[in-house]
Amino acid sequence: MQTQLISVPFHGDTIVLVGKKNEPYVAMRPIVENMGLGWSAQRIKIAERFDSTVSEIDTVAEDGRVRGMICLPLRKLPAWLYSISPNKVAPELRDKVIQYQADCDDVLWDYWTKGGAIRTEAPNVSQQIALSRHRVALLKELHRTQDNGLRVALHEQLAQISRQLGLSVPALETIGLGTIGASDVVNQLWDALDVLDRKGERYNHAPWMSGMIYLKLPHLAELFKKHNIALHFDSVLRNAMKASKNPRFITRGAKGSSIEGKTIRCWVFEGHAGPNKK
Known part of the structure; x- marks a missing residue:
């Protein structure tokens, strides 16, 4: 940190x-x-x-x-x-x-x-x-x-x-490099999920073929640490996630997890984050 x-x-x-x-x-x-x-x-x-x-x-x-x-x-x-x-x-x-x-x-x-x-x-x-x-x-x-x-x-x-x-x-x-846009910031997240896809890690808690993405941030943080991905869910990234257009941010709330088999708190997006949608 x-x-x-x-x-x-x-x-x-x-x-x-x-x-x-x-x-x-x-x-x-x-x-x-x-x-x-x-x-x-x-x-x-x-x-x-x-x-x-x-x-x-x-x-x-x-x-x-x-x-x-x-x-x-x-x-x-x-x-x-x-x-x-x-x-x-x-x-x-x-x-x-x-x-x-x-x-x-x-x-x-x-x-x-x-x-x-x-x-x-x-x-x-x-x-x-x-x-x-x-x-x-x-x-x-x-x-x-x-x-x-x-x-x-x-x-x-x-x-x-x-x-x-x-x-x-x-x-x-x-002074320095200046500002990068919110889309550039959130693209770092989608790039990190592409890495997890290639590693065969399952991170999307949404139902299969639903067209939705449920992201549980503590779960993602564990996967990032496991694979040495230097990305942290700080206020800058969280704000960029809220502004995400593709995949489109929907809400944060309680959803049923297809991974854990129980209700979890997660970030909900509509769209495609990579080949690993399960």
Whole structure:
């Protein structure tokens, strides 16, 4: 699963946001160490208290190596922040802890939803460095991103960061490959089904000779993984599937499966997806 890293400047520190499945996560070690706390103890605490939501996300670091980062969903960050009692930390750390508790989650949320936190003063040197890294990360993400909506959002962030640094804003159309249409996106799915056809895999849950296609996405995901097909049912692909004209998208709902012999939740199309229609 591709992730998006955003370096966020915060009162002279740098906090790392990680976008995964369109949800913001926070890399916890930088925050813990920025606050002057011990990572080992806090890592155990985070794992125990947030077991159901904590996630180790593989990210590409600045040196190009892939590393796992312990991350919390941004929505869970305030719960962890307020689990730290300022009265129980060393006096020299107290103001820093209170500062993080006061507005850290708000700043991160602004960066995720608005493309940047509103600041009233000029960034200092450390903030300029963090902003410069953020700008480069945005340029790299724009260069490889093809979804038009995401490109526009990323370009808005890039424009804001560039203005803060006093730099020019490159035109969106000059960065990367640009947009591919919904038909091109959904054709990747039909091409993947052609591969399954050639492998003799049965994926269409519709009745034989019905002229319909019933696709159960978890079943397809298993088949894609089995045959090393790098296709994921993210929001871009799902939206393209809804716009599919040939085969024509009908609905999503409960249908009887000719494969499993029971009612399943599936995507329903009318038309031909390949030689394997059974």
